[in-house]
Amino acid sequence: MALEMVLRNKLKEKDILLMTHIVLGYPSLEDSFRIVETMVDSGVDLMELQIPFSEPIADGPVIVRANQRALERGATVEACLDLAERVAREFDIPFLIMTYYNILFCYGVRDFVSDMAKRGLQGAIIPDLPPEEGHDYLEAMQTHDLAPILIFSPTTSGMRMKYLESFGRGFIYCVARKGVTGADTRFSTGLDSYLAGCRKASSLPLAVGFGIKERANVDFLRGKADIAVIGTETIRLVEEQGISSVGGFIRGLSPVTANSPGGVEAKGK
Amino acid sequence: MLSRGYYGEFGGVFIPEILTTTFDELAEAFEKVKSDPGFWQEYSHIMSTYSCRPTPLSFAENLTRHFGGAHIYIKREDLNHTGAHKANNVMGQGLLAKRMGKSRVIAETGAGQHGVATATMAARFGFKCTVYMGEMDVERQRPNVFWMERLGAEVIPVIDGTRILKDAINEAFRDWVTNMDDTHYVLGTACGPHPFPEMVSYFQSIIGKEAREQSLKNEGKLPARVYACVGGGSNALGIFSAFLDDRVELVGVEAAGEGLDTGRHASRLASNDGSVGVAQGYKTYFLQDRDGQMKETHSVAAGLDYVGISPILAWHREKGRIRFEAATDSEVLDAMSLTIKKEGLIPALESAHAFAQAFKEAPDLSADDIILINQSGRGDKDIFTIAEAFEDPGWKAFIQKKGNEYGA
Numbered sequence: 001m002a003l004e005m006v007l008r009n010k011l012k013e014k015d016i017l018l019m020t021h022i023v024l025g026y027p028s029l030e031d032s033f034r035i036v037e038t039m040v041d042s043g044v045d046l047m048e049l050q051i052p053f054s055e056p057i058a059d060g061p062v063i064v065r066a067n068q069r070a071l072e073r074g075a076t077v078e079a080c081l082d083l084a085e086r087v088a089r090e091f092d093i094p095f096l097i098m099t100y101y102n103i104l105f106c107y108g109v110r111d112f113v114s115d116m117a118k119r120g121l122q123g124a125i126i127p128d129l130p131p132e133e134g135h136d137y138l139e140a141m142q143t144h145d146l147a148p149i150l151i152f153s154p155t156t157s158g159m160r161m162k163y164l165e166s167f168g169r170g171f172i173y174c175v176a177r178k179g180v181t182g183a184d185t186r187f188s189t190g191l192d193s194y195l196a197g198c199r200k201a202s203s204l205p206l207a208v209g210f211g212i213k214e215r216a217n218v219d220f221l222r223g224k225a226d227i228a229v230i231g232t233e234t235i236r237l238v239e240e241q242g243i244s245s246v247g248g249f250i251r252g253l254s255p256v257t258a259n260s261p262g263g264v265e266a267k268g269k
Numbered sequence: 270m271l272s273r274g275y276y277g278e279f280g281g282v283f284i285p286e287i288l289t290t291t292f293d294e295l296a297e298a299f300e301k302v303k304s305d306p307g308f309w310q311e312y313s314h315i316m317s318t319y320s321c322r323p324t325p326l327s328f329a330e331n332l333t334r335h336f337g338g339a340h341i342y343i344k345r346e347d348l349n350h351t352g353a354h355k356a357n358n359v360m361g362q363g364l365l366a367k368r369m370g371k372s373r374v375i376a377e378t379g380a381g382q383h384g385v386a387t388a389t390m391a392a393r394f395g396f397k398c399t400v401y402m403g404e405m406d407v408e409r410q411r412p413n414v415f416w417m418e419r420l421g422a423e424v425i426p427v428i429d430g431t432r433i434l435k436d437a438i439n440e441a442f443r444d445w446v447t448n449m450d451d452t453h454y455v456l457g458t459a460c461g462p463h464p465f466p467e468m469v470s471y472f473q474s475i476i477g478k479e480a481r482e483q484s485l486k487n488e489g490k491l492p493a494r495v496y497a498c499v500g501g502g503s504n505a506l507g508i509f510s511a512f513l514d515d516r517v518e519l520v521g522v523e524a525a526g527e528g529l530d531t532g533r534h535a536s537r538l539a540s541n542d543g544s545v546g547v548a549q550g551y552k553t554y555f556l557q558d559r560d561g562q563m564k565e566t567h568s569v570a571a572g573l574d575y576v577g578i579s580p581i582l583a584w585h586r587e588k589g590r591i592r593f594e595a596a597t598d599s600e601v602l603d604a605m606s607l608t609i610k611k612e613g614l615i616p617a618l619e620s621a622h623a624f625a626q627a628f629k630e631a632p633d634l635s636a637d638d639i640i641l642i643n644q645s646g647r648g649d650k651d652i653f654t655i656a657e658a659f660e661d662p663g664w665k666a667f668i669q670k671k672g673n674e675y676g677a
Contacts, residue, residue: 053561128284129283151285175286
């Protein structure tokens with residue numbers, strides 16, 4: 001089933017979905033697997049799996065360091081794709097690849113996309129690849145029925161949102177503020193009107209990322225967006241309190257999620 | 270955005286969506302000043318009154334006699350204010366930032382030259398200034414940190430990645446995605462997303478314009494060859510740009526570090542180790558592994574110690590218009606010693622790469638030929654680095670004595 005349909009079905013049961021972000025290979029490949037397992041068990045609805053890159057230009061310090069450590073510990077693209085395939089087969093939620101364009105470029109864009117499809121992934125987020133530069137990528141994603149996730153930002157004009165959305169599938173990733181991942185976001189009326197503008201520009205579900213740290217942030221987004229993205233905060237949590245602390249944190253973000261029966265089923269063999 | 274800044278398959282604009290508007294505005298503002306004769310006039314005026322333009326073209330009589338081949342001329346970019354060609358780019362971008370109504374500038378720096386130039390420009394124009402510098406470089410280049418801070422800039426050591434130039438560029442971009450409203454990013458070389466490669470080359474083209482005219486005036490003819498060192502490529506593009514349509518051979522000299530076959534170098538085009546990739550917002554040749562992860566580079570000259578190269582140079586190489594060579598650390602030190610002793614000129618370690626290659630080739634040319642070497646910067650102000658490269662015993666003893674004094 002196409003990503004958007006999966007999300008639409010889930011949105012019939014809950015008013016906001018949770019997407020988490022991890023860096024594959026950090027703290028280690030085996031730990032990454034356990035983190036995914038914990039997150040899925042705690043009711044996460046979809047996940048972005050970041051293949052580490054040496055120059056992660058859009059990321060803040062926590063994720064930058066996670067990228068670096070993962071590379072130092074041998075997280076090759078092949079090993080990351082193997083792990084992504086393993087979790088995609090094991091757990092019944094959509095998984096997306098997040099990485100920078102050079103990873104696809106060096107692998108071969110068409111090969112990378114067709115391998116994503118073969119390995120059971122649903123889409124990709126490539127933050128340094130605007131559609132103007134991504135012709136081959138967008139075409140390959142369409143061929144393989146995968147969702148290229150396009151990004152809106154608070155500096156994106158209404159006209160450009162329309163342009164971007166014409167290439168987007170699955171959902172639109174709305175960056176909540178200027179800056180890099182992980183810094184504080186002010187959940188304010190400014191964000192309200194920005195999200196209203198995003199909604200006007202796209203009929204796809206809206207995900208909001210950058211700076212979501214607690215339940216109140218997720219509550220703020222209810223009715224304004226469809227997916228809350230938690231990235232840096234869970235990485236920090238793993239660093240400070242270990243993998244087991246992630247489950248409680250995720251469950252605490254969204255009581256609806258905790259009571260919901262969905263999201264936990266593992267795929268039968 | 271009208272142009273995406275492609276040179277053959279190289280260049281482009283690979284940026285996060287949040288910066289799209291900023292780059293559109295920058296490209297537009299740059300197009301505007303390019304077609305405004307008043308802007309170039311203002312730029313030339315400030316470069317002739319605040320810096321030392323036109324810089325002279327010096328005939329290196331003793332070196333010419335020493336090698337017994339071509340007549341050797343040296344373009345003296347070392348005589349710019351702050352001691353290098355970096356001032357050309359920085360003052361130009363400063364004027365542009367003023368026109369765009371910005372109140373703050375940020376910059377990356379490796380060895381510190383571009384950081385000092387930017388801090389100087391910021392002091393002159395009244396901008397707030399933040400310079401990002403890899404922690405490793407902060408430790409190695411204390412004198413430049415000292416001057417940047419005295420000039421009123423805030424120097425932020427970058428503790429991520431390999432803690433050198435490329436990491437400082439990443440960090441400057443991260444600042445920019447937060448503060449683009451009042452801040453201009455003064456990128457130091459002809460790399461990065463469009464319009465930076467074109468814009469930096471444009472401001473540096475003043476080197477070539479002067480050199481071509483001076484060559485015709487001094488010797489009544491154009492040079493047979495022009496040599497320039499290549500890190501990101503801004504001084505090379507600056508001098509080469511005026512000769513592209515002439516029958517003049519253009520030679521870019523990269524850092525061969527400890528040797529091209531050792532893996533410890535920074536040669537993206539002259540070695541076989543470079544491959545096409547996309548990083549730091551543009552497509553070009555990078556020193557990267559099979560997965561596309563950037564590798565560590567090595568050179569005695571910090572200003573050449575960079576993983577990427579200007580997309581404009583990659584394109585000219587592809588077309589066969591510019592030849593690329595590489596000089597090793599030890600060849601560079603020899604060329605530098607010889608230039609100091611024979612001519613009383615002290616090229617920066619970066620510039621000495623161009624000298625080293627020119628010296629290899631000068632004897633094979635005829636006395637009717639002239640060659641130009643771009644002395645992109647002066648070396649005397651990098652006394653700590655150069656004295657260390659020469660392992661000078663007197664200098665070591667002096668530093669030890671000073672250390673003891675401060676420790677006492």
